Amino acid sequence: MTPSAHETLVAPLDSAAAATERANAATVLSPQFYTTDYDAMDRIDVSPVRAEWDAMMKEYEGDNNHDHFKRTEDFAAEIKELDPVLKQEFLDFLVTSVTSEYSGCVLYNEIRQRVNNPDIKQLMTYLTRDESRHANFINASLKDYGLAVDLKGLQKTKPYKYFSPKFIFYAVYLSEKIGYARYITIFRQLETHPEKRFHPIFKWFERWCNDEFRHGESFALIMRANPHLLRGLNTWWIRFFLTAVYATMFVRDHTRPLLHQAMGLDSDEYDYQVFRITTEISKQVFPVLLDTDSPRYRAGLSRMHALAERAMRAKKEGGLVNALRRGACAVGIAATFVQLLLLPTRPNALPANMRVAPAW
Ligand SMILES: [Fe+2]
Ligand SMILES: [Fe+2]
Numbered sequence: 001m002t003p004s005a006h007e008t009l010v011a012p013l014d015s016a017a018a019a020t021e022r023a024n025a026a027t028v029l030s031p032q033f034y035t036t037d038y039d040a041m042d043r044i045d046v047s048p049v050r051a052e053w054d055a056m057m058k059e060y061e062g063d064n065n066h067d068h069f070k071r072t073e074d075f076a077a078e079i080k081e082l083d084p085v086l087k088q089e090f091l092d093f094l095v096t097s098v099t100s101e102y103s104g105c106v107l108y109n110e111i112r113q114r115v116n117n118p119d120i121k122q123l124m125t126y127l128t129r130d131e132s133r134h135a136n137f138i139n140a141s142l143k144d145y146g147l148a149v150d151l152k153g154l155q156k157t158k159p160y161k162y163f164s165p166k167f168i169f170y171a172v173y174l175s176e177k178i179g180y181a182r183y184i185t186i187f188r189q190l191e192t193h194p195e196k197r198f199h200p201i202f203k204w205f206e207r208w209c210n211d212e213f214r215h216g217e218s219f220a221l222i223m224r225a226n227p228h229l230l231r232g233l234n235t236w237w238i239r240f241f242l243t244a245v246y247a248t249m250f251v252r253d254h255t256r257p258l259l260h261q262a263m264g265l266d267s268d269e270y271d272y273q274v275f276r277i278t279t280e281i282s283k284q285v286f287p288v289l290l291d292t293d294s295p296r297y298r299a300g301l302s303r304m305h306a307l308a309e310r311a312m313r314a315k316k317e318g319g320l321v322n323a324l325r326r327g328a329c330a331v332g333i334a335a336t337f338v339q340l341l342l343l344p345t346r347p348n349a350l351p352a353n354m355r356v357a358p359a360w
Contacts, residue, residue: 019147031100038114060126089256105131176216181277183209
């Protein structure tokens, strides 16, 4: 696909105000901010996994990335002029990423301040430390383009969504592990094709994604310590979150085909590789696995993407007929989501060893 052949359906990011507005958006595709039941969070007991928990806390304490999120002297010199469409997709990627990193930072910090439970408080202190580094590092790259997002302002203006602790665990575990899988897939691709590394930030992804991996491990341990979260009706909630998170990621990534193409990746293949890695890791905790490589699953996601793109185009064009079209698309998306949710899954017996190594 050439830049001109790709139809841009999102407004251009041409000012810091536009970047903050994009980060503030409360659409289905944009990262959300969350609140939870802090008293219930306070009651979480990790004593059934004490040995694993203490070992993990030692890793956080060691802070092996304390010196990582600093720019090297040659960083600025490596920033190149980009094709305008690719530049927009890259900026959109940075804004989505900074919002997502900061969403974690805000949630973890809020939990840290409101609980007395020493285990949870200690974990949240480490998570806040890491996510704040990640968000600030991305924002520095947006600043190079004059597009730094007003993160503090976002905390006051962006709508918050309430999730009970159980849903926070499913959603955050997945987003941390997917974060790892996304960053490592990009890093490995650019490691073998350095000529396609069009921005220096990608060099930071390897050590960065190990933070995300460890964050995911923490939520895996919390869920393994509370096995009622992983059986019965909750199996359906896990399926729901897996389907929602995967479908959102697929649609959002397909709005930026040139970003992947510039790295020598295909959006489809990139996403399915990320799903495969995430599924493999999630065997540590989830009792069901989605068969993301099955033809029916892939057809469902493609349909979801086509409908979402039709809806975005109708929104851009405006008018009454397009409003009706958007309604029809929304019905189609909901029906496709239900079909995906009902596709057969593979059962998974949880392993005795709860930890996984970041081996990708
Ligand atoms: Fe992060
Ligand atoms: Fe994280």
